[in-house]
Amino acid sequence: MNEELERYIRNYSSPEDELLAQLESESYMRVVQPQMVSGHVQGLFLTMLTRMIRPRRVLEIGTFTGYATLCFAEGLPDDGLIDTVEIEDELESIQNEFFARSPHAHKIRRHIGSALEVVPKLGECYDLVFLDGDKREYPDYYRMLLDGGLVRSGSYILADNILWYGKVVEQNIKTSDLQTLGIVEFNRMVRDDDRVENVIVPIRDGINLVRVK
Secondary structure, X not given: OOHHHHHHHXXXXXXXXXXXXXXXXXXXXXXXXXXXXXXXXXXXXXXXXXXXXXXXXXXXXXXXXXXHHHHHHHHOOOOOEEEEEEOOHHHHHHHHHHHHOOOOHHHEEXXXXXXXXXXXXXXXXXXXXXXXXXXXXXXXXHHHHHHOOXXXXXXXXXXXXXXXXXXXXXXXXXXXXHHHHHHHHHHHHHHHOOOEEEEEEOOOOOEEEEEEO
């Protein structure tokens, strides 16, 4: 998608929340790989999906600086809760700063550590899950959710970066490229699993929208 078309999409979508705009700006100044921030259009998409699905419990694997977290929290009802898990503890300061400034901070429960270790101990079953963590672990996240009973019939899973900059369609993926291989395996698992139905939405780097039957 060219820059002019991207600009058109932003201009003809609802305006970005001021706090989110500040968070994106701070992310570009303070952290490595700031392009990992969900950003304006995808953030609106996540908030709108949350309002449509109307979950009570949301799980996010991969908090980063918290942009998507705040988008989910905005879409949740006042008694809703999002558990967000991030393995990199050095991101806590920017998360703390912007979560504290949000009127939805009471809906956010933050965890530091490996999602594969943290999530099963939380004792929750989730209505909506957002996967944006280590791409090598996407198949493990999927098994944890479906086989571990952490989602139910009618739950939704959103897997981000599912097109991985177009690498998923390369003919000869290197055996050392574990992130691409993880995403390819995840997409195959979802397609072949008769417990779910799905569609890949080509927003930004792609989201695999999965519904548990």
